[in-house]
Amino acid sequence: MVSGKMKAAVYHGPGKVAIEEVDVPQIGEGEILVRVRAALICGTDLKTFLRGHRLVKPPSPFGHEFAGEVAATGRGVTRFSEGMPVVAVNSAPCNVCFFCKRGQHNLCEDIFFNWGGFAEYVRVPARVVGQNVHPIPEGLSYKEAALLEPLACVVRGNEAAGIELGDSVAIAGGTGPIGLMHLQLAFHQGAKEVIAIGLRDERWAVAQELGVSHLIDAGSEDPVERVLELTEGRGADVVIEAAGVPEVWEMAIALARKGGRVVLFGGCPVGTSIPLDTSRLHYDELNIKGVFHHTPGSVERALHLLASGVVKAKPLITTVLPLERLEEGLLMMKEGKAVKVAITP
Numbered sequence: 001m002v003s004g005k006m007k008a009a010v011y012h013g014p015g016k017v018a019i020e021e022v023d024v025p026q027i028g029e030g031e032i033l034v035r036v037r038a039a040l041i042c043g044t045d046l047k048t049f050l051r052g053h054r055l056v057k058p059p060s061p062f063g064h065e066f067a068g069e070v071a072a073t074g075r076g077v078t079r080f081s082e083g084m085p086v087v088a089v090n091s092a093p094c095n096v097c098f099f100c101k102r103g104q105h106n107l108c109e110d111i112f113f114n115w116g117g118f119a120e121y122v123r124v125p126a127r128v129v130g131q132n133v134h135p136i137p138e139g140l141s142y143k144e145a146a147l148l149e150p151l152a153c154v155v156r157g158n159e160a161a162g163i164e165l166g167d168s169v170a171i172a173g174g175t176g177p178i179g180l181m182h183l184q185l186a187f188h189q190g191a192k193e194v195i196a197i198g199l200r201d202e203r204w205a206v207a208q209e210l211g212v213s214h215l216i217d218a219g220s221e222d223p224v225e226r227v228l229e230l231t232e233g234r235g236a237d238v239v240i241e242a243a244g245v246p247e248v249w250e251m252a253i254a255l256a257r258k259g260g261r262v263v264l265f266g267g268c269p270v271g272t273s274i275p276l277d278t279s280r281l282h283y284d285e286l287n288i289k290g291v292f293h294h295t296p297g298s299v300e301r302a303l304h305l306l307a308s309g310v311v312k313a314k315p316l317i318t319t320v321l322p323l324e325r326l327e328e329g330l331l332m333m334k335e336g337k338a339v340k341v342a343i344t345p
């Protein structure tokens with residue numbers, strides 16, 4: 001058993017995150033305690049830090065993309081033992097509600113989120129241990145493995161996009177971590193070109209390193225005009241929105257060709273809405289799909305994609321900081337100075 005104090009980030013509301021001495025979490029039946037070796041800052045963490053989050057009630061542990069080694073196991077845990085390198089995601093479905101029974105595990109009525117990755121130790125609840133904790137495949141570092149949770153979400157978005165050989169794929173918010181994972185999967189599926197739209201910043205070099213076909217600076221160019229130019233006036237076959245901004249959702253729909261597919265991936269602030277051109281939806285037969293979260297199946301597929309190198313995590317992790325500098329990491333992501341920041345407690 002591990003006991004005593006540890007350093008952990010505590011979220012006290014928008015703009016307020018402190019590193020504090022807290023008790024090492026105690027684990028119960030079916031649970032494991034993970035000694036965190038790397039925790040990545042997620043867009044959700046950044047949104048929570050900047051404007052709050054409906055599911056994070058302060059004061060709260062913080063961070064949810066982590067990998068480390070098993071420090072202790074609760075009664076009844078058989079798949080894991082002390083010292084094992086593992087990666088866990090932040091939730092697991094109940095498997096008994098209306099949605100779970102219909103295979104829509106990401107919409108589970110009893111989904112809960114496990115926060116606390118920005119700490120020396122994190123407790124993983126029994127339901128997650130049972131479904132969404134995996135040994136880290138050989139060859140993957142803790143930092144790379146910690147990309148599992150966002151990639152599992154991206155896998156579902158990618159499946160909704162139905163990318164076909166030779167497609168033109170436009171990604172709005174294409175130079176952020178989510179956009180860059182979508183980019184890698186789109187090429188893997190035979191996209192002819194991937195057009196990334198974003199504000200020009202230090203992350204552009206990473207998009208270039210990953211082979212982006214065209215970069216559009218939304219700060220100085222008209223993305224709709226540029227995408228039409230690049231696609232013989234038709235628009236992109238597939239558009240993926242990965243920014244979570246209502247105006248960008250609207251733009252994403254405008255980027256799609258007749259009969260094209262639009263995946264709205266980024267979550268916007270609660271209560272926002274966008275106007276929809278009914279003629280475009282009807283006469284142009286647009287396929288518009290929202291996607292949210294992951295399922296145990298998409299988590300497994302994401303792990304294979306990381307292990308096989310189809311999705312490269314290393315280029316996305318542009319900054320590594322100690323726990324004490326978490327806030328600096330959050331600000332770097334806000335300003336586009338880092339794609340993904342890894343915190344090493």
Ligand SMILES: [Zn+2]
Nearest residue numbers: 042065149150
């Ligand atoms: Zn995340």
Ligand SMILES: [Zn+2]
Nearest residue numbers: 094097100108
């Ligand atoms: Zn459920």
